[in-house]
Amino acid sequence: MSTKMEFHFTLGPVQAFVAQARRTRDFWAGSFLLSYLSGVAMVAAEVAGARILFPKPDKRFLSAIRGDENSPQSLPSQGSIPNRFSAEVSETFNAMAVVDAVHSAWCALAELVWEGDLQSIATPETQAVWQGQVEHFWDITWVITHQNADLPALETRKNMRTQYPPEQAGHKCALMAGWQELSGSLKPGKAHVREFWQTVKNTVKHKDIRPDEPLCAMAYIKRRFCHYFADLKVESHGFYLHGWKVPVSVPSVALMAAVPEIAHIGRTLVSAPSQEFNTFESQWKAAGGQYGERSSLPKELQAIQDRMATKLCLDGNAWHPSVYQSPKTYELKPEKCAQTKKALTTLYRRMALNPPSPFYAVLMMDGDSLGTQMSQVGKQESISEALKTFTSSVKESVDDAMGYLIYAGGDDVLAILPLDTAIQCAIDIRKRYMECFKVVNDERKKEPAAADREPIITSISAAIIYTHFKTPLTKILLDAHYVLDNCAKEGAGRDALAIRVEKPSGRALDWAQPWEHALNEDLTALAITAQFTKTLFGEVVEAEASNSFIHKLRDRLQTLIAKPNECNEADLTLLKHVISADLKQSSACQDLPITDIQQAVDTLLHQCIPHKRMGENNKPVPKGMPKIDGALLALFLASKGLSRIGGV
Template sequence: MSDNKPYFHFTLGPVQGFVAQARRTRDFWAGSFLLSWLAGVAICAVEKQGGEIIFPIPNQNFLDAILGKNKEAKPQQGGIPNRFMADISNCQKFDGNAVTNAVKQAWLAIADKVWEKDRQGLEQQGYPTKEIWERQNNNFWDMSWVITEGRDTSALDKRKNFRTHTTSVEGGYKCMMMEGYQELSGASDKNSGKKRRNYWVNLVQLIHSKDIGETEELCAIAYIKRRFVHTFKDVKKPIEVNGNTLMIHGWQLPHNVPSVAYMASVPWLKNLLENQNYMDDFKQVLNHIDEMKYFSDVDINERAESKNHVKTIQQIINDTKIDLKEISLDGNIYYQTFWDNIGNFVADKQNYDGKIDDYRPKIKSALSKLYEKMDDFEPSPYYAILLMDGDSLGKQMSHEARQPIISKALDNFTQQAQEIVRNNDGFLIYAGGDDVLALLSLDDAIKTANQLRIAYADCFAQASNNETKVHSTLSGAINYCHIGMPLTQVLMDSHDLLDNIAKDGVGRNALAVRVWKPSGQAVQWAMPWEKVVDNQAVEKIVQNLNLDGIDKNSSVIEALSLAISKQKGVDKNLSIFSTGFFYKTRELMKMLDEMMQRNELSEKQASKLLLAEYLQSGNFRKIDEEKQKQLITIFEILIEQSKNYQSEIDDNGKASIDEKSGKQLTGDAGILVRILGQKGLGKGDKA
């Protein structure tokens, strides 16, 4: 029997324009959280009218917090998808416009609280800030909805093609975070530079907060993202929804979140804090920082909220007898290069008084001694952005019998994803439905992605029944980014990497990886999950090199990076698999691949030529025969990871390797292995 009941479909945006445009991790997190909160308000407005959310199942803890019912731990990360479908057949009357109005009123409630708190700084005489504030806040959100007879999941996409949202007309100088939006001072004539600077310097002083940098010029939307955490707990607003009153609430949120430098330094920090022999040297670094602060106006080591550290570091801080409350969530202080740039401490270099010049060399020297004490272990300058998304769910949703199973599976996965990221010392930005977005260290990203992929498949297997079985796969994108890279750029790139490389390029059920240096993209590599995690290949690596500490479920790339990092030639300071060797091999692979495409060379012949090149490398011939055989096996596995394998997804969501694929070569696997093995600390990797 066909389903002729009425269904309400809703979507809220702009997602990319709001979440991904960020200058700090705090902006990134805030955008995701606020989008989830507003989507939750939309769901509450539907339920207030008698509607029932069918897909996806929303996070009840999040909804209860919005309604003021939740007395226990309230959500700290985004977890409500920006799109949903509701059964409205039991509604006596239903008004879709009441839902969009509720979202607008909820946003303005947040904006009003921020304005009230910072009015003295925002509303400076002679500036049109209030006019800009109201214009941008009243016109930012883009919402679409449609009511269908039956569960036509494509109807909303068709509706979105008829654009009715009109953005505000923006003039003047633009926001440094949100592209296209005017900054709040509104000073825009030819000689307005000094007037703008004065506005923002005065604002920072008047609001008594370091949330806004004196050189930052932000629009209303970006300003709210940066400041709303201080007033969100005070949000309590009644909203009229089709003749009913919906009371929405905010709650207490963290004021500090980990910086990208902190996430990059997590493995180093764990090593530091787990060994009490390093504590005296570490305290010397902190003492020099305190001295600099005492004799100057600089304040760079904000005291962290310990509950916002990653799991392992938080446990060490809680359990240790040593007072480690001063561990900063701004990891920049752990890098020597941070202390080289005076611009990190002084906004106006022209009027710099030179007070801190005596202290910066002391801090760098203390850090150098600490690195040496830790066996030359220094923090990696690379962190990871992990973005994951389910494959072909739209096609699966077209089968009505599969919809309840998909909804149940995604609800279970959302809960598991939060724990998986936390247990791997990641900072979760968002987990809702089939989407996950998180920051991790270079060491933890691939294994976290793999654990999420396994959990996702398990959730669908558990939700399926004998009559209806639903299969779905999870694709992932990892951007390894230097801490000096602009955050917005790599966030936007993560979506390109996932959509165009992992999904469209490899065919889904895949992992795609890029490494970004400050000079640009260094490497790109992508592979179906069946090849990313090959237990037999990992076992060969472990057995041939007698490696400890490698889980058989590790990715081949991770196992190779560990194996290669441990292989030394006759000269103990020179690795057999040198950086130069990998770059040379990549160029050779390009040439061989061109010959293969012209049918001048077979795949087997190409592999033999690559192996012959490897056998000619200088250090290789100095190794005994048994060791040579072991290393040949490793190199053969590396060649396998350098092929262009692709996935196939059938109509039921099952994935397999495309048997026609794997006939081309790329040398990027070797470069990736080298960078991971050296933790981004190899010669030329830091630049």
């Protein structure tokens, strides 16, 4: 009788492959491919006799990899499998079969892209760079231990680095830092590099490729794999691994910023197109504009377009007036841009709309303290079950918020969303997460050994980055990780929401609070509500009045606190009355009862005071003196990012 062992597997590098992205599709592609290769490892492990312990795999994803799933509606289009897992195996388990399967799937996909795009134009230098990068990029780490062994075996193995990429000479990739681009040129200057990439663009004939954007092999595969993934079929150790049809485009960040306005236009025109819309669309075509969002509209917009004669799938850039001031950047005809912008302005005026906010949101969420509980054998099955249910429910929340889900696997979530809906989406996902764990905890109470079944204590933290659609995406993804780890988890003590606003001119604010402090009493909305901001700034946020209030508030916070870095109830009472009196004299608030103003100011001040979970009961307590960031956030949300805040 063979002894049961545990197989632990991880695939990396995660950040280098996923987070280095210029476009939303790069971001999605990295996440999807990492999930796919991790899924390949799971399938190979199961074929070799393993039983996956954690996390519970997405059966739909694994069925698609095996080629068992043929329904287009059931084929996955988002990553949902974490890059690490553990499985129960026998002593005779062949771990190298798992490694071989991952390598075979990756190399076969790379070969499809190479043959379809580059083989006919490749130089020997290009082929050498391609092969070296494809074959040496992934760092696969695995260990086999005795079951329930209480030692960090996988982490110890990961520290014993054995994967070293080849030396990267020449010019570097525009997407993935440090990797050589594919021309292989070692000549000084970039003329030869640009010439090579112009040839690639002329051959591929697709906007995926730009002459001024040289790519390494991994970045090129991310950019182009979706055109070839359906043709992937490779044999490994007696079984086949398959690809399937995936989206060739995902929503651009420019589209995501404009979603509320596009939705309003679509709902208005669903029964009959308007002359203003037809004129704008015609001018967009004349300017050389594309229809780059054909298969990437959020669910509600797609449903609207399916019912109307006109098209909402213009490139996301089309909806932003500022784009027409930089025609070269967006490959538009300069002589046509003035008329196109005029037609767009006329359309917005006809619809009684302001132009879209240039801001969208990146939402990143991560469960708190699950790692320590996973080490407790009696909790592993329940945690896996809760996470499986949670993962399958996240897409509905993101779809309802007219966003796009990049990844949901285990306790991790990554999505892009319109400015208007990001916070509510995060609140809804948190609610789903807590409900999933409540269900498994209730089930644990019913089991025969319930007295010995400790509840699973967990929560989920969130980071939201509001940023301009022209800001480099790689920077924002790195910022999101920092804000989640350092502001929500470390700064506010976990089970918290952290928000950063990143404007083109620099960071505008950082704000973080534990969830129950950030939300209203029934935990259904942010305490800084629309009604609250109307009290402070009026129905229409006027730049001069709002900035005057912010400057006055900053001055009051600096001068009316009795002791530095300390704020007591007496200070807050004084601040509330003085700031309320300031507001009562403003045009926005002069007709409001002083009690309503004081209530709004009281809410504002409590959202300006940082709180952190501390002590045995883990309750939020004030930590430090009030900061202006709470008021800056209120103004940002009220103005949809169009007012200057914090001097930027």
